[in-house]
Amino acid sequence: MAHFLYELKEGLIIAFNAIRANKIRSILTTLGIVIGVASVVLMSTAIKGIDESFQDSATSIMGTDNIFVDKWAWFGTVPWWELRNRRDIMMEDFREFKELAQLPIAVAPRSFRNQNVTYGDAQVDGVFIVGTNHDYVKTTELKFTEGRFFSEIENNAGRKVCVVGGEVAEKLFPQGNGVNQVIKIKGKKYQVLGINDKQGSFLFGNFNPDNMIYIPIEAMFRDFQSRRRGGGISISVRAPDNQSVPAVKEEAISVMRRIRGLKHDQDDDFSINQQDALLDIINQQVGVIQIAGLFITGLALFVGAIGIMNIMFVSVKERTREIGIRKAIGAKKRTILGQFISESAFICLIGGLIGLFIAVLGAKIIEQYDFPVSVQIDAVILAIGISLLTGILSGLAPAYTAAKMDAVDALRYE
Numbered sequence: 383m384a385h386f387l388y389e390l391k392e393g394l395i396i397a398f399n400a401i402r403a404n405k406i407r408s409i410l411t412t413l414g415i416v417i418g419v420a421s422v423v424l425m426s427t428a429i430k431g432i433d434e435s436f437q438d439s440a441t442s443i444m445g446t447d448n449i450f451v452d453k454w455a456w457f458g459t460v461p462w463w464e465l466r467n468r469r470d471i472m473m474e475d476f477r478e479f480k481e482l483a484q485l486p487i488a489v490a491p492r493s494f495r496n497q498n499v500t501y502g503d504a505q506v507d508g509v510f511i512v513g514t515n516h517d518y519v520k521t522t523e524l525k526f527t528e529g530r531f532f533s534e535i536e537n538n539a540g541r542k543v544c545v546v547g548g549e550v551a552e553k554l555f556p557q558g559n560g561v562n563q564v565i566k567i568k569g570k571k572y573q574v575l576g577i578n579d580k581q582g583s584f585l586f587g588n589f590n591p592d593n594m595i596y597i598p599i600e601a602m603f604r605d606f607q608s609r610r611r612g613g614g615i616s617i618s619v620r621a622p623d624n625q626s627v628p629a630v631k632e633e634a635i636s637v638m639r640r641i642r643g644l645k646h647d648q649d650d651d652f653s654i655n656q657q658d659a660l661l662d663i664i665n666q667q668v669g670v671i672q673i674a675g676l677f678i679t680g681l682a683l684f685v686g687a688i689g690i691m692n693i694m695f696v697s698v699k700e701r702t703r704e705i706g707i708r709k710a711i712g713a714k715k716r717t718i719l720g721q722f723i724s725e726s727a728f729i730c731l732i733g734g735l736i737g738l739f740i741a742v743l744g745a746k747i748i749e750q751y752d753f754p755v756s757v758q759i760d761a762v763i764l765a766i767g768i769s770l771l772t773g774i775l776s777g778l779a780p781a782y783t784a785a786k787m788d789a790v791d792a793l794r795y796e
Contacts, residue, residue, distance in 0.1 A: 412733030414686020415772060419737030419765045420744070421682055425675035426764070427745050429668055431755035447624050448521055448657065449631050451479070451638060452616040455653035468651045470614045473599075475641050479617060482637045485630045488520035488620040491599055495606045499595065501554040501565045509550055510594045511567060513602025514618075521618040524591065527551075529561040529576030532598055536575075540600030544572040548580030549592035570605045572597060627656070683768065686733070687776040694726050694780035702787065709789035719785040726777025727770055734769025738762060 453468050476491045483489060493513040499506045512518075519531040532543050544565070551560050555577075563574050572595075581591050599615075607614070621630040631654055638652050698705070705718060745755040 410689075412686075412729055412736065414682060414689050415730050415733030415769060416686075416737040416740065418679055418683035418686050418772075419734045419769055420741045421675070421737075422679040422768065423738055423741035423761050423765050424744055425672075425679060426758065426761040427741070427755045428748075429672060429675070430758055430761075433668060447621045447627055449619045449621070449627065449634060450616055450655040451619060451634055452653050452655055453614075456655045458653070460653075465653075469642070471616060471652065473615065475638075476615060476617050478641050479634075479637055482640070483619070483630075483633055485621065485626065485633050486619045487622050488517050488618075490514050490518035490521050490618045491615045492518070492618055493599055493602050493607065493615045495602065497568045497606065499550065499554065499565055499567050501563065504554050504556075506550050506553045508593075509547075509567075511602065511606065512594050512596045513599035513606075513615075514596060515599055518596065518618065521620040522591075525579040527577045527579050529574070531596070532575055537598040537600065540598050540604055542570065542572045542601055542605075543575045543598065545576040545578065545596040546574055547578050547590075547592045547594040549590075550595060551577045552580070567595065567597070568606065572601075631656075683772055686730075687772050690726055690729060690773065690776040691779060694722060694777055695783070697725070698722065698780050698784045701784075705784050705787055706789050709787070715785040718787075719781045722781035722784050723774055723777045726781070727773035730769045730773030730776070731766070734765055737769075738765045741765070 451471065453471055454465050473491060476489070480489045491514060495511045495513070496508055497511050499509045515537045516532060516534045524531075526545075527548065529545070531545055532541070536543050544567070546554070546560060546565070554560065554565060555563065560574050560577050564571050565574060566572070578591060578594075619630060619634055621627045634654060635650065639650065642651060644651065708718065749755050
């Protein structure tokens with residue numbers, strides 16, 4: 383064991399000296415590994431960050447134990463024209479549902495409109511206005527930077543009060559202190575009661591909690607919904623916990639069929655939507671991105687490995703006399719083999735560490751632009767492991783060529 387460690391130490395010292403003696407060549411050799419490792423780390427951190435951001439956003443908007451009773455299906459095989467011809471869900475349906483459903487811990491109506499919002503000279507376009515009631519906050523994971531949600535009295539009276547999403551608040555009130563200020567939603571004055579924490583949920587586009595303003599649903603019907611007052615809503619239903627979701631879903635279907643007066647042989651004319659369906663779609667898309675990223679990364683590493691192999695063959699050719707001398711004084715094949723594999727692995731490890739540094743630095747820079755990234759320890763371990771493995775594999779053939787040289791022929795080499 384001691385002899386093996388001594389040989390390993392000597393091999394590493396020789397490898398380091400060889401790398402130091404050919405600095406430019408070594409730097410150029412590592413470029414492929416630097417690019418490959420930087421790519422794989424950046425890809426994994428970006429995908430992980432996007433996934434975490436989406437999960438947080440989805441939880442904030444929908445909650446993991448929520449279902450949504452809606453006219454429209456988020457996904458599915460029902461043709462769009464059949465969905466369009468369904469009856470709207472009305473506030474009367476919501477009130478009856480709330481009375482009949484026994485399992486949910488909270489039920490709230492939701493109605494959406496897209497409007498422009500102004501405060502002084504500041505304007506935010508395309509804000510999602512959510513009309514709901516006081517129980518809506520119980521169906522979500524919304525958190526408040528300051529202020530509160532509107533009360534039952536404020537909702538029932540249809541008062542002109544609102545709760546503003548984090549991104550909208552930043553644009554309207556860059557200096558802060560948004561609570562109690564009066565904003566205009568399509569020219570209608572609303573007093574700000576609360577500001578939500580910023581989620582950074584860019585994946586939802588406009589439809590994210592940062593770009594929403596919540597108002598009493600009665601105010602929504604009065605100010606922004608002239609056609610069919612009280613219609614076109616969806617119902618948020620929160621189960622006591624994740625395990626209760628299937629039972630709550632079954633009860634919701636039964637209650638809605640009763641409310642709609644459907645016979646046993648009639649299809650549902652409403653949809654029950656869940657967060658899981660949306661997560662499945664996102665996971666599929668993330669999977670495609672991962673495969674594409676791995677292909678690009680693998681290609682970069684393959685090119686880098688070929689470059690290292692070629693350089694190592696050149697190195698073996700240049701040091702043929704050195705190999706002959708070492709064999710003549712008793713160096714074994716495994717010693718020569720270990721020396722060149724160590725040199726190749728050392729070069730790749732340096733390239734991997736440089737690539738890792740570039741990836742972490744790049745992730746920090748990207749993070750400043752509110753793009754979600756998440757540097758994971760497994761990505762660091764993966765980068766180092768890939769570097770060493772690439773170095774060992776690309777160094778095997780040149781090392782074997784050096785190890786099988788005949789000592790006499792090597793000493794005669796000019």
